[in-house]
Amino acid sequence: MSAKKSKVATVKNNIATLMNTTKNNVKNVNSIALQSTEELINESLTIAEQWQKVSTKAITSGFKLASNQQDIVFDALDTFKAQLMQGKKRFTKLFA
Secondary structure, three states: OHHHHHHHHHHHHHHHHHHHHHHHHHHHHHHHHHHHHHHHHHHHHHHHHHHHHHHHHHHHHHHHHHHHHHHHHHHHHHHHHHHHHHHHHHHHHHHO
16 A cells, blocks of 8 residues: 555655646746747837938938929929010011
């Protein structure tokens, strides 16, 4: 009977050891997952900040470019208007 009790005690000890090992492994995996997630988020934030700086520069430069193009268009329209008015005067002199 004592041999049977010692086998049961051994099995219980083995199960307890296995449970403790499993708990420790799960804790380690969880710790590694949390650390990896934190590193990923920090790196993502760093990259997002860099892209935000680049996009800010691009938008600012884009506004300057659009402003310059708008000035060019208005200058061309003013020139065209002046030429049209001059052509109207010449046309009126020729046929009036």
